[in-house]
Structure formats: C-alpha cells, structure tokens
Amino acid sequence: MEKGNFNLIKSININGILEIIRAKGPISRADIAKLTSLTPASISKTTKKLIKIGILEEIGIGQTTGGRPPIMLKLKSKAAYIIGVYMGPNSLDFILADLDGVVITEKSFKLKNHTKDYILRNLILNLKEIINNTEEEIFGIGIAMNGIVDISKGISVFSPHYEWKNIELEKILEKELKLSVIVDNDVRAMARGEGKFGVAKESKNFLVVNISEGIGSALILNGEIYTGGNYSAGEIGHITVEEHSTKRCSCGNYGCLEALASTKAMIENIKYKLMIGEQSKYLKYENIDLDKIIKAAKKGDRLARDLIIENAKYLGKALATVINIVNPNLIVIIGEINKIEGLFYKNVETTIKRYGLTTTLKNLEIKPSILQEKSATIGAVTLILENLFKGKRILSHKV
Numbered sequence: 001m002e003k004g005n006f007n008l009i010k011s012i013n014i015n016g017i018l019e020i021i022r023a024k025g026p027i028s029r030a031d032i033a034k035l036t037s038l039t040p041a042s043i044s045k046t047t048k049k050l051i052k053i054g055i056l057e058e059i060g061i062g063q064t065t066g067g068r069p070p071i072m073l074k075l076k077s078k079a080a081y082i083i084g085v086y087m088g089p090n091s092l093d094f095i096l097a098d099l100d101g102v103v104i105t106e107k108s109f110k111l112k113n114h115t116k117d118y119i120l121r122n123l124i125l126n127l128k129e130i131i132n133n134t135e136e137e138i139f140g141i142g143i144a145m146n147g148i149v150d151i152s153k154g155i156s157v158f159s160p161h162y163e164w165k166n167i168e169l170e171k172i173l174e175k176e177l178k179l180s181v182i183v184d185n186d187v188r189a190m191a192r193g194e195g196k197f198g199v200a201k202e203s204k205n206f207l208v209v210n211i212s213e214g215i216g217s218a219l220i221l222n223g224e225i226y227t228g229g230n231y232s233a234g235e236i237g238h239i240t241v242e243e244h245s246t247k248r249c250s251c252g253n254y255g256c257l258e259a260l261a262s263t264k265a266m267i268e269n270i271k272y273k274l275m276i277g278e279q280s281k282y283l284k285y286e287n288i289d290l291d292k293i294i295k296a297a298k299k300g301d302r303l304a305r306d307l308i309i310e311n312a313k314y315l316g317k318a319l320a321t322v323i324n325i326v327n328p329n330l331i332v333i334i335g336e337i338n339k340i341e342g343l344f345y346k347n348v349e350t351t352i353k354r355y356g357l358t359t360t361l362k363n364l365e366i367k368p369s370i371l372q373e374k375s376a377t378i379g380a381v382t383l384i385l386e387n388l389f390k391g392k393r394i395l396s397h398k399v
C-alpha cells in the first residue's frame with residue numbers, strides 16, 4: 001500500500017467495514033452485510049475502493065450456503081507494518097510485523113542502566129532506525145512495558161524496574177516519531193497477543209500468567225481486558241501462598257507467590273539449599289539459572305525436581321484462588337518454566353484440583369504459550385492492530 005493512503009482509508013471507513021474485516025476476516029461481503037445495516041451495493045463499492053488502495057485482498061472461495069460460493073475478504077497482510085516493543089527489565093525488544101502478526105525483522109537492545117534519559121534516548125534511537133529502514137507504511141507503534149500503565153492516557157504510571165514515575169510515553173514518542181503510539185502493561189499486551197495470535201484465539205474468558213523475574217497476570221473477561229479501577233488488576237504475584245513464610249516480597253509482605261515462585265525466587269531457593277549442604281549432581285552454586293535447573297530436573301536431579309514441584313504447587317494454589325473468583329476456561333502460562341512441561345503442569349493441575357471448586361474447574365484448560373518469548377512484542381503489535389480502525393489518531397511518518 002502506498003504511503004499516505006491511510007487518510008483516504010479513514011474517510012472510506014465511515015461504516016466500520018474495515019474493523020469488521022479485521023476482527024472477523026476472512027469474511028464474505030454477504031456476511032459483512034449481515035453485521036451492518038449497509039446495502040450489498042454499498043459494501044461492494046467500498047470494498048472495491050479498499051482493494052484498489054491495497055489494504056484489502058480477496059482470498060478465494062468460502063463455504064457456500066446454497067447459492068453462489070462467496071469470495072472471502074481479508075486485510076492484506078503486507079499492506080502495512082506495525083512496530084511492537086517490549087520494554088523489559090533488562091532489554092528493549094523490537095519487532096516489525098505485518099498485519100497477520102508475522103515478524104519481518106527483530107532486534108534487541110540490552111539496557112546498561114535504568115535511568116529515564118538513557119532509556120528514552122535509546123528507545124527513540126532504535127525506533128527511528130527501524131522506521132528509516134522501512135519502505136512500507138507503518139501503522140503505528142505498540143509498547144508493552146513493565147509496571148502500571150494507564151493505557152487511556154499512554155502514561156507509564158509506575159515502573160518497578162526503571163527509575164521513573166508518571167512518564168507520558170505515548171505523548172513523547174508520538175511527538176518525536178510522528179506515528180501513532182499505544183502503551184500498555186506487558187502482561188496485558190501478552191494477553192491481547194495470545195487472544196489474537198496465540199493459544200487463546202478461541203477463548204473469551206482466560207487468564208494469562210507470566211512467570212519471569214516477577215509474576216504478573218492479565219484477565220480477559222467476555223472478550224475484554226479487565227484493567228481494574230487503577231490499572232492494577234491481575235496482581236496474582238501478590239497472593240499469599242505461604243502464610244508463615246520468611247521470604248519478603250518486593251511489595252513488603254511475606255509469603256507472596258512472587259517471593260516464592262518467580263524465576264528469581266527459584267534461583268535464590270536452590271542457591272540457599274546448596275549453601276546449607278543439600279546435594280545436586282548437576283547444579284553448582286556459582287552459575288545457576290532457570291535453564292540449568294530445568295536441564296537438571298530433566299536428568300532426574302532430585303533437588304531441581306523438588307524445586308519445580310514446589311513451584312508448581314505455589315502457582316496452583318494462587319491460580320485456584322483466581323479460578324474460584326472469575327471462572328476462566330483457559331489459563332495460558334508464559335515463561336521459561338514451560339521448558340519443563342510434564343512435571344510442572346502435572347503438579348499445577350493437581351494443586352488446582354485440590355483447592356478449586358468443581359464447578360469452576362469444569363472445561364478448564366491450562367496451556368503453555370505458543371508465542372513464548374515473543375508474546376510481549378506480538379502483544380504490542382496487537383495493541384495497534386485492535387485499534388487500527390477505531391478512530392485512534394494515525395499519523396504518517398512521511399509528513
């Protein structure tokens with residue numbers, strides 16, 4: 001699609017046809033008519049224009065219900081690109097993706113410090129480089145970042161990892177880059193990505209749990225993200241799972257799930273056990289990471305296996321609490337812990353069964369993410385994709 005055609009699209013898009021095709025496509029013109037109050041002639045005329053501009057394409061014949069088989073329409077995947085950014089504790093990860101979420105290019109920038117100026121400068125520099133190297137139209141930049149984010153204002157309210165508070169990230173980046181920007185919390189963006197491109201495509205009520213240095217979660221209820229009153233919903237990491245624990249959490253309490261079952265907690269736990277003399281054939285105190293723990297567990301190392309089982313039980317206990325309240329049909333787990341599969345999931349499920357109500361456990365599935373380490377950047381792309389035709393201001397970078 002030629003640059004600058006987006007304004008034209010917006011003027012044609014008075015009927016929301018593009019939004020229907022984006023959300024439901026591939027879809028026939030007849031089915032678009034059923035979902036709108038538009039006449040078939042008007043839909044034909046509009047879609048013809050959109051095909052000519054290059055945002056739509058016909059992709060063959062759909063199922064017939066008796067008459068002539070319909071021609072299906074979908075957004076042309078390479079009509080334009082979207083940039084997805086994950087602002088994590090240790091790096092800034094960037095992808096350039098097409099409208100089907102297929103990654104075209106990717107890069108990662110390792111953070112050497114967490115000061116505001118350093119992070120903003122390198123975020124902008126890396127984004128400018130991607131924009132300047134991209135010939136095609138870019139529809140916008142989605143940002144998935146750690147901490148509390150007010151998506152309605154594009155403000156990073158609080159970041160536990162960066163030295164900043166109340167940063168107007170959307171405003172700063174839009175001014176600097178002349179592209180539309182949407183900022184959301186990383187786990188909520190992951191949930192959007194899982195719902196659009198991942199294992200939760202068919203689900204309207206699901207929970208996404210991200211296990212990394214901390215433990216975060218996001219809830220999708222009736223197909224909508226639930227943010228809570230202060231954009232703080234989903235803090236599963238701060239459910240108390242061990243009342244008499246001496247492990248202090250970053251929130252100040254003791255015995256939170258995050259303090260006991262995050263990647264950081266697991267590593268600290270193994271180190272402590274080795275220090276007090278527990279034996280492991282494969283793990284050495286000096287250089288432990290989750291990957292090494294998982295590899296040791298796969299080889300049958302008792303210390304590593306016990307740790308993973310304990311971890312699964314803590315997670316299962318916290319999940320049962322959430323399940324009993326919101327009754328999701330699917331739980332998606334993101335994180336390196338998925339590499340262990342069987343041992344971990346078996347124990348999560350057993351614990352959920354122990355603490356969860358029978359009625360809430362009916363039809364419940366627990367699955368690993370298929371987007372995995374790309375779940376945050378793909379989620380960031382989804383932020384823009386979901387808002388493409390909903391009136392969010394779209395600027396062209398070639399102005």
Ligand SMILES: [Zn+2]
Binds near residue numbers: 249256
């Ligand atoms: Zn806590």
